[in-house]
Amino acid sequence: MQYDHILIRYGEISTKGKNRRGFIDRLKANIRRTLKSYSAIRVEADRDRMFVLLNGEDHLAISEKLKGVFGIQNFSPAIKTEPGIEEIKNAALSYMNGLTAPIKTFKVNTRRADKSFSYSTDEVNHMVGGYLLTNTEGITVNVKTPDLTVRVEIRKEAAYISGEVIQGAGGLPVGNGGKAVLMLSGGIDSPVAGYMSMKRGLELECIHFHSPPFTSERSKQKVIDLCGRLSETAGPIKLHIVPFTEIQKLIQKQIPENYTMTSTRRLMLRVADSIREKQGALAIVTGESLGQVASQTIESMHAINEVTSTPVLRPLITMDKLEIMKIAEEIDTLEISNRPYEDCCTVFTPANPKTKPKKEKVNFYESFVDFDKLIEEAVDGVETLVISPEAETKRDETLDLF
Amino acid sequence: MIYFDNSATTQPYPEVLDSFMKVSQRYFGNPSSLHSLGAEAEKLLSQSRKQAADLLGVRENEVFFTSGGTEGNNLAIKGAAVKHSKRGRHIISTAVEHPSVKEALEQIREELDFEITYLGVDEEGRISLEELVQALRPDTILVSIMHVNNETGTIQPIEEAGAILSKYPKVLFHVDHVQGAGKVRLDIQRCKIDLLTLSSHKVHGLKGNGILYIRNGVQISPLFAGGSQESRFRSGTENVAGIVAMARALRITMTDMDIKTEEIDRIRKRIRDGISSMDSVSMNTPSDGSAPHILNFSVPGINTEVVVRALQEREIFVSTTSACSSKKKASSSTVLAMFKDSRRADSTLRISLSSQNTMEEAEHFISAAEDILTNLREVMR
Structure with missing residues (x-):
């Protein structure tokens, strides 16, 4: 049975006024990019909805991909068949058997654009409903609040069966809300923060601090893999890997132990801000959650945030660790984040970091050394990678192993 | 081969x-x-x-x-x-x-x-x-x-x-x-x-x-x-x-699994038709609800190990029963469980195909098998 198209309904976009065109164009481009590997499909958009014309491509695989695209409220696959009653009955049955989620009750709702069709809408409803009842198990009719309304649309040239409503990811199309940089450590929180800011339409570039030989190639790979996951939602993502060893060494040498953590975060933020400016981004996104660790108390944030006036967005600020982990699991980053490699935050963790650092003190300690030059060097030494879901495949093509 | x-x-x-x-x-x-x-x-x-x-x-x-x-x-x-x-x-x-x-x-x-x-x-x-x-x-x-x-x-x-x-x-x-x-x-x-x-x-x-x-x-x-x-x-x-x-x-x-298995099934059907028409052959593989690549049949009264060796002389490689059991000279436990007939279970032959096989090979096999079975029947009865 041939699935013909998938109907996509917009989410919050539909409330936009004059910007609507831009939102829709962005969504369309994002959907095209997500479905790039399905060469036969076509994407068509109008003001209220969008269609993916399948042209023979696998609707289940495409549905799975669409579930991850921000800006889609929900969508419905549709089968196309010959406009004859037997064909319609068969198509409706295979539509029922191909549902992505099980149902208990249904009804049939027929529309005839072709009024010359030999049966009335009521007759079609009855015939199709009866056929579905006898050929399925454990499913009953409920005309008031069915789990599924099987929609039958009869036209001259063809009949369409649809009705299943699959939830989309909601949110706004990625890229429509300007650009920010994400500080990506390799832990559980920062990829979730990235994901959530993309949900509101932000385009992201990622920044990761790498301190060889204190941190390993594997912890760098971990971040590359996390970026890969984010890029499945966002398309290719730039990852800036900052050489951070020299700055960390100087901090260890110069700053009293209980203040090293505060200073480290301040310097990371300064480096990130400098990269942000170079890349023309307007905000910095972090995975901080209030009170989670010493650096995320309100006093720490106050002392750390002092180094920049750039907006620092903290999507997870009020969330519990368990809530964050649940999202991490849903977006498939939890397992990567749980790989046991140290990052540059954990390597030099002092035994008793200040949970209530004082701005004056940290400024005083930092005043004895000139970090500006090292920051500049770190920014100049940044290695920038472009991570896309296909990056692995490209690597493989040269090796030809898979 | x-x-x-x-x-x-x-x-x-x-x-x-x-x-x-x-x-x-x-x-x-x-x-x-x-x-x-x-x-x-x-x-x-x-x-x-x-x-x-x-x-x-x-x-x-x-x-x-x-x-x-x-x-x-x-x-x-x-x-x-x-x-x-x-x-x-x-x-x-x-x-x-x-x-x-x-x-x-x-x-x-x-x-x-x-x-x-x-x-x-x-x-x-x-x-x-x-x-x-x-x-x-x-x-x-x-x-x-x-x-x-x-x-x-x-x-x-x-x-x-x-x-x-x-x-x-x-x-x-x-x-x-x-x-x-x-x-x-x-x-x-x-x-x-x-x-x-x-x-x-x-x-x-x-x-x-x-x-x-x-x-x-x-x-x-x-x-x-x-x-x-x-x-x-x-x-x-x-x-x-x-x-x-x-x-x-x-x-x-x-990749293209459905296309490949359809072709394998066609080849098997040809072998099935060819073998079925031979004397005293009983099909063990059901015609419906079986995988496309396996065809199992019995030639009761014939020592099928001899058939395997005779086919091998013509560079055709098949099995009597599953490879794990064939060395033990055991009969086919599956066929025994199906028909409760030890003569039938003792004389099985199994053809198993892959996408690398062709229709020409099937034709070649059928005529070789016919030849060998006719000769053996004269000697072994």
């Missing part, structure tokens, strides 16, 4: 051998080593896992690499038995399982005091779902049913069995998918399978590699304790080269 013994093993694809060589030479590091050679090897491992998971329609953390079908079946059955013996000591399986299932079950029956119910099969080699329901007891912890029979190609009603078992949350469902892989589609999620065994060398990969699918949340005890590889389910340094080769073999096998 005409190779019609693909259920015993398949010829590795050249690309598969190429991957094995490259990985063995260039990425020989131990994936558990800290340095970059280890990291490279680990990366290949996780890439293989992802590819296998995508092809099987499951999650990466549900794919565990083993040494092949025998280990996969043993790990699933013994691992489940050891882990859940406190819950109950009853297992249900079928009379037509591969020895690596049957003997593993017999072992835990004798040594761990389990009771095993073997479901009988009808003349098509298929179990009855009513019998399955009747056999379930409060102390049943595992049901193990093969997908495609290795001797006759009969397909078991896995999806229906899975639907029944989904109502028994304490019963794990294991499927031996070794013969079905790449030949008969099986939706692991839809069939509610908890444990599923695959072997690389049956899909043009190399011997010594396999996969055990373990559904998220399912607990079994490992057979091998050690360095905690494969999330503790299977310790031992990973055979990275073989695993990469397996991921590739699976990919090639499953």
